[in-house]
C-alpha cells in the first residue's frame with residue numbers, strides 16, 4: 001500500500017512534469033505532459049543517474065549545509081566527493097553524511113530513530129545552519145516518514161532540517177534536479193527576511209560554480225553594481241537562499257535543471273527571469289544585457305544599460321584580441337562536440353569565430369531556439385545529433401577526422417581509445433570556462449590538448465609492426481672507429497644517436513658568472529667515481545686525499561642509499577700533504593689488501609693530490625711493480641677525479657674508463673653472439689638496471705653491465721658482515737668485455753668509455769642518450785630484436801600498451817605546465833625530453849657543466865650552468881621543481897611542489913627502487929608527476945580567478961634575492 005509520503009511525492013512529480021516554463025512541455029498536449037520527459041528505462045541497457053543523484057547534484061554545492069543521506073551505504077558511499085564545484089568559504093558540503101542503514105535497521109524498522117539521532121550528532125559536531133535529508137529507494141520503500149522526522153528534529157533542535165524527497169526509483173537525474181528545486185521552494189526560500197534588499201539584487205539559478213567559473217563572471221556584475229542575492233547552488237550559503245525571494249530578477253543558467261524553481265518564484269514573489277548562458281562571448285554579453293534590462297524593468301536606474309554596453313564592448317575587445325592569438329594554431333581544426341546541451345550554441349559560435357570547424361554537435365538539451373541557431377550556423381543537419389551511443393561516437397571521430405572531442409567524462413575513453421584528443425567541458429572539468437576569460441581558457445585548453453606531443457607517439461606503430469632497417473657501419477680505418485655508430489636506422493628514424501632531436505632551435509648556454517655558488521647542485525667528481533667502483537663485485541673505492549672528503553662523500557652516499565657503503569681514504573695528513581702522498585697511497589692499498597682482500601681497489605684522486613701535482617698514475621704503476629706478489633688477485637685502477645672539475649657524471653665515466661683501460665683484455669677476440677655489454681649512465685637507478693637486464697635477457701641475450709649497482713646497492717640484507725661490495729660486475733667479466741657482440745651505451749657521458757672499449761677490442765657501440773619515453777624505448781626494443789633475431793616477447797608488448805594507456809590518461813596533467821629542472825647534463829636531457837614529450841614547457845633548465853655536448857641538445861630555450869640558487873631564481877612561477885633533495889628549501893620558499901630526482905635523495909625512502917626508463921619506467925614517471933600535480937592542485941579562489949583584478953595588476957614575479965646580477 002502506498003504511504004502518504006509516496007502519494008504526496010507522486011503529486012509533486014506530476015506537478016513538475018506539468019511545468020509550463022519548460023519549452024518542451026509547451027509543445028506537448030496535456031496527456032504527453034503528464035508522462036514527463038524521461039524515457040522508460042530499458043533493463044539491460046546502460047542507464048544514467050537516478051532522481052536522488054539529480055537532487056544531490058543540485059543541492060550539494062550549498063556549502064555551509066550538512067547533506068545527510070538516509071540510506072544503506074551504497075547510495076552515498078558510491079557517489080560522494082565526485083563533483084568539481086568550488087567554495088569561497090565553508091567546506092562542510094564536502095563532508096559526506098549517511099545513516100548507513102544495516103539489514104537489522106531495515107528489518108527492525110529502526111531507520112527513523114537512526115535518522116533522528118544522526119541529525120543530532122551532526123548538529124552537535126558541526127553546528128550547520130541547516131541539514132538537508134535525502135531519502136533514497138530503500139528508505140522510501142520501507143516507508144520512513146522523512147518529512148515527520150525532519151519536522152520534529154527541526155522543532156526539537158531549533159535548526160532547519162530540510163527533507164529532499166527524491167528517491168532514486170521515481171525517475172531520472174533530471175527529475176531529481178527539479179525535485180531539489182521543489183524542496184528549496186517548500187522549505188528554504190522565503191524563510192528569512194533580509195534587511196538589505198536593493199534594486200540591483202538578482203538570483204542566478206542553475207549555476208554550479210564548477211572549477212570556480214562563476215568567479216570569472218561575478219566581478220563583471222560587481223562592476224555594474226549588480227548584487228548576486230543568491231547563486232543556486234554554486235558557492236551558495238543557506239542564508240542567501242533563504243533570502244532569495246527578495247531578488248528583483250533572476251537568470252536561469254541550466255534551464256532544464258531549475259526552470260520550475262524560476263517560474264514558481266516568479267509566480268510567488270514576482271521575480272522575472274530569463275534563460276541565458278555564460279559560455280561563449282556573445283552569450284555572456286547577452287546575459288549581462290538581459291540582466292540589466294530586467295532590473296531596469298523592476299525599478300533600477302536605466303543608466304545601468306549604458307554602463308553594461310561599455311563593459312561588454314571593453315570585455316569583448318579584450319577577449320577577441322586574446323583569441324586571435326590562437327587563430328593561426330587552431331584554424332581548420334575539426335571539433336566534435338558532445339556536451340549534453342547548454343553550451344552547444346554559444347560554444348559552437350565562438351569556436352567557429354576563430355576558424356575551428358565543427359564536424360558534429362549534440363543538441364540533446366539545447367533549447368528550440370538554440371537548435372535553430374546551430375542549424376543555421378552549421379548549414380547542415382548532418383552535423384547535428386540528439387545523442388549518440390559510444391560505438392557510433394567512436395566511428396564518427398574517425399569518419400569525420402575530428403581533431404578533438406569536447407564532451408563529458410562518460411565519453412572520455414571513447415576519444416582516448418580512438419587516440420583522439422579530448423577535453424572535458426562538463427561536470428568534472430578542471431578548468432573554468434564561463435564568461436569572457438573562460439572562453440579564452442577553453443580555447444587555450446583545446447590548443448594544449450590538440451598539440452600535445454603524446455598524440456604523435458601513441459599513434460606510431462609498435463616496433464614489431466614495422467620492419468626495422470638496420471645498417472651497420474664497420475670502421476674502414478682505425479681512426480673511424482672513434483665515431484662509429486653501429487646501428488643507425490630503426491623504425492624510420494635516421495638519428496645518428498638515438499634520442500637526438502633534429503632541427504630544433506639552438507639552445508643558449510648561459511655560463512656561470514657568480515663568484516659564490518648558492519646552494520650547490522653538484523656533488524663531487526670523486527663521489528661519482530666511487531659510485532661506479534661500488535658497482536663492481538668485491539670492490540673497495542679509495543679516496544686519495546684527506547679523510548674529510550671521504551667522510552662527507554660517505555655520509556651522502558649512506559643517506560641516499562640507506563646502505564653500509566664501503567669507502568676508504570689514504571688519509572693524507574699535514575706531513576703527507578707537504579712531502580707527497582705516494583707512501584700514504586701505498587700503505588692504504590696494502591692495508592686494504594691485507595685486511596679485506598678486495599678484487600678491485602678503485603683509487604679516486606681528490607683536489608688535494610691533484611693540486612699538489614702528484615703523479616698518481618706513476619705512483620700506482622710503481623706500487624704494482626713493487627708489490628706484485630702482495631697484490632696478486634687484486635686489481636688497482638686509478639680515476640683522476642679532482643673535485644675542482646666535473647661532477648658525478650664525469651667521475652662515474654672516468655672510473656668506468658679506468659676499469660676498461662686497466663682490466664679489459666685488449667685486441668680483437670672471438671665474439672659470443674649473444675653477449676652484449678651495457679654501459680649505463682650514473683643516473684640509472686638500481687631498479688632501472690635490473691629492468692634493463694630483464695628486458696635484454698627476455699630477448700635471449702646475455703648482458704654484462706658495467707658498473708652494475710643493481711647487484712651491490714640493491715637494498716638487500718646479507719646474512720654476514722661483508723667488508724667489500726657483495727654484488728656487481730665481476731672483475732673477470734670486465735676482463736672479458738672484448739668477447740661481446742656489441743656494446744649499448746646509455747648517456748652521452750658514457751661515450752668515452754665506449755670509445756675506449758671499441759678502440760681496444762673492436763666492439764662497436766650504439767649510444768642511447770635516454771631510454772625514457774615511448775620512442776626511445778621503441779628504439780631500444782628494435783635494437784634488441786635486431787641483434788638477437790628474436791621477436792619482442794608478449795610481456796614487452798604488454799608494457800608498451802600500458803605505457804600508451806598511461807600517456808593517454810596522464811597527459812591532461814602535463815599539458816601547458818611549466819617545469820624547472822636542475823640536474824647533471826644527461827639527466828637534464830632525459831627529464832626535459834620526457835616533460836616536453838608530455839606537452840609541458842621547460843621554464844628553467846640548470847646544469848652542472850657546459851662541457852658535455854648533450855647540453856646543446858636539451859629541449860629548452862636556454863640552459864644555465866649554475867646551482868640551486870639559479871633554479872630558484874629562474875623557476876619562480878613554475879608548476880614543478882625537479883631536482884635532488886637539496887631543492888626542497890627552494891620549493892618551500894617558492895610554494896612549488898618538488899619532484900626528487902638524481903643524487904642525493906636523503907629525505908625520501910626508495911630512491912634506488914624508482915624505475916625511470918623503458919616502457920614501465922616512463923609509465924611510472926607519468927604517474928608520479930601526475931600524482932604530484934593532483935596532490936598539490938590548488939583549489940580555485942575568487943581572487944585568483946577575478947578577471948578584472950588580473951587585468952589591473954598583472955602577475956609580476958618578484959626578483960629572487962638569489963637571482964644573478
Ligand code: SF4
Nearest residue numbers: 050052075136137168
Ligand atoms: S537508484 Fe535508489 S538505491 Fe540506487 S543510488 Fe539511486 S537512490 Fe540509491
